[in-house]
Amino acid sequence: MENILQIRRLGASLIMFVNVLIDYEKEFSRAEHEKLNWFINESLIQSTNLPNSEFKNMKKAIRMVNFK
Numbered sequence: 001m002e003n004i005l006q007i008r009r010l011g012a013s014l015i016m017f018v019n020v021l022i023d024y025e026k027e028f029s030r031a032e033h034e035k036l037n038w039f040i041n042e043s044l045i046q047s048t049n050l051p052n053s054e055f056k057n058m059k060k061a062i063r064m065v066n067f068k
Helices: 002-024 030-046 052-066
Strands: none
Touching: 002 030, 002 052
């Protein structure tokens, strides 16, 4: 359980960091932002061995972070 929480914290921190970088990178188009976000999200989700319900919760949390 502790490992899952650490993975979630790490994933959320990584996503927030990348989103900050994206905000400062004005040369990226909206489509490039979306492609990069998708790649990061899928990489994080696929690298975890969460049960299906936890997997869905993580995807939902990632979407919330990305679209704030």
